[in-house]
Amino acid sequence: MAVESKAGRTTLWIILLIAGLMSILPFAWIIAGSFKTHIAIQSGRVMPWATYTETDQDGNRVVKRDPLTVDNYRRVFSKLSGLPTYYFNTLYLAIAGTFLALFVGSLAAYGFARFRFVGNRVLFLLLLLTIMIPAEVTLIGRFELMFQFRLFDKIVGLLIAYVAGSLLLVIFIMRNVFISIDQDILDAAMIDGASTWQAFWEIMVPIGRNGLAACGILTFLGIWNEFLFALTFTSMDKVRTLPVGIMLLKSQWGLFDSGVLFATVLLSFLPIIIVFVLLQKYFVRGLSAGALKQ
């Protein structure tokens, strides 16, 4: 659908520009605040151009501006801040979880798509049934398991829960991808003596790489964002993830060191935004592919 008139197009552009600026305004505000001292922030002077008046010793009123500081950033990486630990844990979970979910999930997708064993349909329907059930239902059962198998307060426990939780999506998307691959290619490989594993690893996976990339982005973002399970299955600082950690840092820095909290928030969103802007095309493709399968 195209808009014909030039005036109409300009109006659209301006409205969208305003929407876009509103979207990034909070980020800009956080960046500005992260270079201010606690006192300046608490007095409401977050923006760099904010001024205040002071009376000097001669009784003259002078307009002053707060100096910008990088001290907040120095203190984020001090011993007291858990941010580096939270960051490491979350990255580890997101990367390892994504690869495991992609591997285990596409193996199963291959099994469902390409082998007509007894029970194929029934088992797949069983998986389908659980997609309607919200993850909150598994919370209590998983919590018990974490205790019974001594996985509570362990990164591995969260990893297993995340991989299991991400499997469904990978299986659904990749099964469709694998079904659509032409049987002739596989037959040709089989006649040449390829094993089913070789067919999977050397034919299926390379052909399905776009689907895998989409699944990978979705899984990564899902684990990166996850809050409820990370909150419930951990209690020690050294296994906390970034979403839970940022909540703890909010109470740690918020009252007496708001500048450090600004810097912490900035460091929590900056890397992922940079990655997003660089890989924007793939992000959008991945997000839309996943949502349409739900």
Next chain:
Amino acid sequence: MSAAEVGTMEQTSRWRRRHNRMGYWYILPAFVLFSFMVAYPIVRSFYLSFYEFSVLEPDSAKFVALDNYVKLATSTPNRGPLWNTLYFTLIFVPPYVLLSLVIAVMLNAVRRGSVFLRTMIFTPVVVSLAVSAVMWVLFYDSRFGMAQEAIVWTCNHINYYAGRLGIGPIATAPEAGVLGDPSWAMIGIAVMCFWNGVGINIILYLVGLQRIPDDLYEAARVDGAGAWQRFWHITLPQLRPTIYLVVLLSLIGAFKIFGQPYIMTGGGPQDSTMTYVMRLYNLAFRYGKFKLGYASSLAYALALFIFVMSLFLRKLNRPVE
């Protein structure tokens, strides 16, 4: 058919059967994980929901049949969270579904600079809900928050003009900050959720919009249909499956809201942002009683509610004749 040919066919079918049985090995790892971490917990929670059960006294589990479900429907402490969740859904979902459609249609119409605009509008989507929540706690702060300043400024101006028209002050700014005021806190959380998630809906709508064939619009233009008519008679009907999906996902997301209020307000002030899932979480893990049986019944009631709602929405998702 010669004997040799029958022999080969038998061989082939035996090979096929052996080949097909290989499938079990491929689904095995996923199935072990799935049974252990998804299927078992689902069944276990269902079982527990009929018991009075606390981790603190694992041996004293008592079968209470449907008592937990009766209690969750009738007990007064559940009413607030239930109402708050519905209130959140009511103020959050309509703008979330409709405004994102408007923005998507506009984005789809823009040619020049659309990548630039899209990047800006999608950016909040990749920021995790927890980071966004803390960001907006600062943004709403009663002493220095920019959103707070904007709200106070707006309220003052509304009151000023209302005063000149001879009406008394009509707008009350939240003195204790947006998140410190019981009548503002949920609205503040909804605005933050809108900002954080609206990009997802826009992406979904854009995918739907790009699937609409251009010929339809060409034909309509030849017939002399205006822009509004084209939107109403082509875009909207063609987009119906996408709209259904967006409404469904938004409603489910709204019913399950937990992390944002948990981080931003912890349920306060005066329990005004205590949501259903937060109540579930508190019953199970926070009040120190670990009432896993009762909490399980809350989880299943939520699942049932979402299931019934999905069926109802599916009924609505029929083409209008």
